[in-house]
Amino acid sequence: MTARTLRVNSPGSRVGDGGPRAGAAPGRRRGPHARVETCVSGPPGSRAGMRRVSRRAHPDCVTPHGPSPGTPPQALIQALAEAATDAVEAVGGYAGGVYLRSGTPGLLRLSVLAGLPGELFRPWSRMHTNRPFPIAEVHRSGQSVHLSDVEESMRRFPQLVASLPFPFGSLYSPVVAGRERFGVLVVLRPPTPGLPVGARDRERMTRAGLRLGEVLAELTARGTGVWWPGDPLCVQLPSGAVPPVRFGSFDWDLAAGSVTMDDGLRAILGVPGPSPMPIEALTSRLDPEDGFALWAAARRTGAADGGGSVRRLRLKGPDGGLHLLEVSARSRFVGADGHGHLAGALVDLGTSLVGSDATDRLPRAILAIDRLGRVTYVNERTERLLGRPRGALAGRPLWEALPWFAHPFHEEQLRAALLSTEPVRFLARPEDGGWLSVSLHPGRDGVTMVLVPEEGQGAEQPPAPETGTGSAAASPVAFPPPPPPPPPPQPSERAGDGLGTEAARAASLYRPVALAIALTEAMTARQVSAVVTEELLPAFGGRQLAIYLLSDRRLYLAWETGFPPGFLDQFDGAALDAHVPGVDVLTSGRAMFFESMQILGRAYPELPLDAQTGARAFLPLIASGRPVGSCILGFDRPRDFSPEERAVLTALTGLIAQALERAQRYDTEAAVARGLQDALLPHRLPVREGLETVGRYLPGTQGMDVGGDWYDVVETARGELALVIGDVQGHGVAAAATMGQLRSAVRAFALSGLPPQDVVRGTNRLLIDLDPGQFASACYVLLDARTGEVQAVRAGHPQPLLRHPDGSAELLDIAGGVVLGVDGRAAYPVTRLRLAEGAVLALFTDGLVERPGADIDEGVERLRRTLASTGSLPLAEAADRLMHEAVRSSDRPDDIALLLAARWRGRGG
Known part of the structure; x- marks a missing residue:
């Protein structure tokens, strides 16, 4: 059983102390925004115990409390949040997330961001699938990517390093179910320079992506829309392993000198045996000075005012270590035995020191944030330095608690600390009062920040005024947002400090570098x-x-x-x-x-x-x-x-x-090529009694370059119809021009009455003479409309498909030769078959069946099933159905050509 704990602050309290500060207004609302955190109890992969806790959040995070337009379903949110946190834990990461397809074709959105603040990573919340980033490549190819360190990342994905120039490792796994691609699972973790990602972690990431894909497929089958509409949901990762919080209580019979302990207290003290027992069983575990404090509390309960008291005591555990306990002693009461009693409660926080006690004594302003950027601790010196009480800072996002941290330079330093896990130091000027030396010390559960005023740049401000218990206590100390700080001083201005100058230089350079790399592509x-x-x-x-x-x-x-x-x-x-x-x-x-x-x-x-x-x-x-x-x-x-x-x-x-x-x-060149190609493709196909032909052409979208795909139907001198489809290597004007020359050559050879093998052989020699090094694939079919006799020749082109009159469809086995333009002595055998009445022959180029990351055989099989399903549809509608999926796709790396021929009894085209 794995237990994951949420830390929840009440308004006005600091994480780690005993409760609300004096004068805090319990229940005071901190703002209109809420954040969802996920708390899971149960084995990894289970959904048991999933619950949400409303917390203050920055508006950039999704707030799925109650239905609202565009809000993702709760089942989807839980699945994504659980998958992200489990994957991070499985491979030893410190952050992760899930990119999910959106309502916009070709656009992925960051749906869940675990362990990082969404405000700092908003620029990376959208990812187009045609970008040179690992997320896009994984989604396109369906293959995982594992980057062990910054050197490997720079070698494979320079734009990723240009936009996030920090040392970290990253693992990416596709979220798929069958042929359905939902998105990408991402985990960030410390780099391992020179060591590749281990096989165990690769397997864990792959399983995590597949497991999430299965869950999303189930949601889809139940009618849940699996897509992400907007900003990411921020999820807090489980805290590191810490001792559990334990509770105990006791009842001290003052007259008898005996104490009765409950099971919890006996477990904390390691005291066996029955109750009651001598009071020494308790006081012997206390240092003498703490024992005196306990006796003083007992005497005070006998005072006339009858007031209670609270004491923090250092208790020795069974292992000899000191544990902090808080003893809350209430007024004396008389039990059934007629004796006076003192009751108390003890809480073992499982720590040797309380952070507030320790850090309040340090001559430094210290505050801490969790990995979502929320302030979790503020010491007294920070209160004095900032002139704001802890209650006005705790629980707020850092850029709200300290508005000057929203400056791009400061955000960049925080990103560096969160991603690299290395300490970061820089200079900041939050207001005109002076410069601060800021040190960020990241850890698994957050970042500790140390603020030190530079000498001569302004001393600490007076302590914040004490708050009372009335309504005025709810109003925080006024703290107007300061203007954006100027850039840190250069070494010539502050010789020897060296704080932040290198980081500032990197931060100012990487954005232009990222833009320049992207613009070249x-x-x-x-x-x-x-x-x-x-x-x-x-x-x-x-x-x-x-x-x-x-x-x-x-x-x-x-x-x-x-x-x-x-x-x-x-x-x-x-x-x-x-x-x-x-x-x-x-x-x-x-x-x-x-x-x-x-x-x-x-x-x-x-x-x-x-x-x-x-x-x-x-x-x-x-x-x-x-x-x-x-x-x-x-x-x-x-x-x-x-x-x-x-x-x-x-x-x-x-x-x-x-x-x-x-x-x-x-x-301009593309327009010329498009015009050339449009002029060369046939605008009307020949019409023959008993034979109908339909052609379709669709340009590719990647690069917006025209290709060399073409189709044609030629009426020969003997009354037969020659069906031809081909694909010239390359794109652009040169490919379109070559295509035009080949199409003209094939037409000339066909019109002269040459047999199919000689038509293809002559076209091959012509291409070699025209452009050595250029090659093309082609399929030439000579069809007798009266008898249905077919003579087919292939030159490195995909096999045609044939739909039989009974509705079944098969991939033909046409003998083939090498592609055109390679071997001038190549031979091209002829395959003979018969096209029955009601049958449909489909010729196509590979762009119709190829998909990035998928086997071409899967595409051919998908096309075969679609052709079989066309039934008695008119041939034009059948062609549209075959092209339907390609038309919908916004990511077509190649052109597509399709030519259908159907033989009907007594019908023409």
């Missing part, structure tokens, strides 16, 4: 815009993006996300002589930053801004001196732009402009 203007949305906006806290491209001396909107309706209309189609900020930044070459919409309105009074709020940044997109367009970044609230942020944004826009210029050239 973006092929089209749409992909460039998507990369900017995913990499640039989170780095600066932006929520809106618009990109305008220059065409015919006007700016036209090419991409936008997040802006309120109507704001962008006034800029679309603006000429270069228009007085609008998007044009002005492009013509002047200088970026413009507006800290609020009021400032923008004063600079451009003619713009109808209405009641819009937030800050705006207008950036020129100029590549090597050539104007490309302009970019608008939008923010929900007013904000300042530091000199460093302005410089970084200006530099990044140069990278974006170059990527967009390259993408425009690529888009």
